[in-house]
Amino acid sequence: MKAFESTSKYFHRAADLLEIDDHMRQALLMPRREIQVQVTIERDDGSLGTFVGFRVQHNKSRGPMKGGLRFHPEVDLDETRSLASLMTWKTAVANLPYGGAKGGIGVDPKQLSTRELEHLTRAFVDQIHDIVGPDTDIPAPDMGTDHLVMSWFRNQWEKYHGFHPAVITGKPVEEYGAVGREEATGRGVGTLTIKTCNRLGMKPADTKVAIQGFGNVGSHAAKFLHESMFTIIALSDMTGTYYDPEGLDMGAVLHHKLNNPDGTLHGFNRCEVLPVDDLLTLPEIDILIPAALGGVINASNVDHISAKVIIEAANEPIEPDADDQLNERGVTVLPDILANAGGVTVSYFEWVQNRQHYRWTLDRVRQELDHTLSNSFEQVWQVAQSKNVSLRTAAYYLGIGRVLNASKLAGMTSV
Ligand SMILES: NC(=O)C1=CN([C@@H]2O[C@H](COP(=O)(O)OP(=O)(O)OC[C@H]3O[C@@H](n4cnc5c(N)ncnc54)[C@H](O)[C@@H]3O)[C@@H](O)[C@H]2O)C=CC1
Numbered sequence: 357m358k359a360f361e362s363t364s365k366y367f368h369r370a371a372d373l374l375e376i377d378d379h380m381r382q383a384l385l386m387p388r389r390e391i392q393v394q395v396t397i398e399r400d401d402g403s404l405g406t407f408v409g410f411r412v413q414h415n416k417s418r419g420p421m422k423g424g425l426r427f428h429p430e431v432d433l434d435e436t437r438s439l440a441s442l443m444t445w446k447t448a449v450a451n452l453p454y455g456g457a458k459g460g461i462g463v464d465p466k467q468l469s470t471r472e473l474e475h476l477t478r479a480f481v482d483q484i485h486d487i488v489g490p491d492t493d494i495p496a497p498d499m500g501t502d503h504l505v506m507s508w509f510r511n512q513w514e515k516y517h518g519f520h521p522a523v524i525t526g527k528p529v530e531e532y533g534a535v536g537r538e539e540a541t542g543r544g545v546g547t548l549t550i551k552t553c554n555r556l557g558m559k560p561a562d563t564k565v566a567i568q569g570f571g572n573v574g575s576h577a578a579k580f581l582h583e584s585m586f587t588i589i590a591l592s593d594m595t596g597t598y599y600d601p602e603g604l605d606m607g608a609v610l611h612h613k614l615n616n617p618d619g620t621l622h623g624f625n626r627c628e629v630l631p632v633d634d635l636l637t638l639p640e641i642d643i644l645i646p647a648a649l650g651g652v653i654n655a656s657n658v659d660h661i662s663a664k665v666i667i668e669a670a671n672e673p674i675e676p677d678a679d680d681q682l683n684e685r686g687v688t689v690l691p692d693i694l695a696n697a698g699g700v701t702v703s704y705f706e707w708v709q710n711r712q713h714y715r716w717t718l719d720r721v722r723q724e725l726d727h728t729l730s731n732s733f734e735q736v737w738q739v740a741q742s743k744n745v746s747l748r749t750a751a752y753y754l755g756i757g758r759v760l761n762a763s764k765l766a767g768m769t770s771v
Pocket residue numbers: 497498499500501541568569570571572573574592593594595632633647648649650669670671696697699700
């Protein structure tokens with residue numbers, strides 16, 4: 357199933373519950389604007405490299421549109437549209453004053469030199485600078501992009517429009533970034549995992565966790581959960597699955613990643629090393645945290661998933677049919693639009709700080725993050741109980757309801 361078809365399926369389930377008519381559904385689902393651009397750079401060897409870039413602005417009923425930039429070979433218009441719609445519901449679930457957008461370039465950033473990556477980012481800004489801005493659409497990091505890409509983006513955008521660091525979030529801390537943004541998505545995933553365990557009566561010390569993806573989100577989630585006494589039995593990245601049924605030595609794992617020139621777990625040999633895809637179907641996992649690509653839990657592997665709880669750190673990691681099967685089996689799934697909302701929440705804090713020319717401490721960022729996520733979690737849990745629906749449908753119900761309400765209050769043409 358294509359990505360936008362999947363997220364639309366979830367949308368319609370909640371829209372049925374909200375009794376939204378077909379015309380309004382169409383207005384809420386269809387993106388406001390979709391842009392596809394050519395991004396051409398001169399490669400280090402003097403040849404030309406041509407790539408395709410996208411920005412999809414989905415909805416602005418609740419505020420300026422917000423969402424990350426993904427650099428990955430599989431980026432295309434359909435995926436970007438789907439991710440942009442997720443941002444609309446996610447910012448609403450977290451009750452942030454934003455709409456939703458997403459962008460990216462179809463490129464493998466690992467195949468580019470730092471110079472080429474910088475030129476690519478700047479060339480992309482040259483194409484889209486007039487449709488983004490601190491009050492219209494504010495990008496941020498996602499898969500394959502980091503604080504450096506954000507810094508180049510801001511610098512190039514300011515060449516056209518003048519000083520305004522709030523045009524993008526996830527910047528380096530020295531360059532108007534927020535302390536705590538880098539860890540925020542993973543920390544939020546960890547915080548919400550604990551809340552889910554509390555509700556289900558699961559004790560951290562007796563709970564085995566496996567995490568797919570050991571980049572920004574996966575590594576911070578693993579660190580937080582390890583420090584909270586969970587046993588991390590498996591981790592994976594593009595180089596393989598690293599497995600110890602007794603619990604990985606997380607100090608050694610993190611040290612290895614930090615000191616590996618390519619930032620992967622390649623060469624870590626203090627545990628069993630298995631093929632990449634084995635992580636998802638390992639036996640005796642209590643909590644599975646997909647923190648890499650979309651669509652990884654699907655018809656081909658859902659029967660072999662042993663986890664009782666799945667926390668969607670990645671965006672759209674479960675295909676709808678597999679999601680239905682998991683629900684039928686009683687697996688608790690904390691959906692992406694709640695589970696990974698910590699990132700955009702601290703992006704919001706960064707934007708607020710930029711606009712006020714003021715800096716928060718790490719303690720304040722963490723406290724307010726915890727507060728925002730706790731509220732959203734309690735609200736989603738409560739809707740799930742009262743309507744007798746899955747946590748995913750409850751989260752969509754809450755998010756779509758808020759967007760609908762804002763559109764109605766402003767007059768329907770504001771969607
Ligand atoms: N960075 C952020 O603040 C946010 C990220 N997300 C989502 O979290 C997910 C991960 O994003 P980041 O950590 O930022 O990306 P990243 O680029 O920092 O890390 C991605 C990780 O996934 C691994 N990976 C790629 N393909 C894999 C495969 N087939 N099997 C196992 N591992 C694989 C990579 O080796 C890397 O360790 C994405 O779905 C993203 O949309 C969601 C909210 C915010």
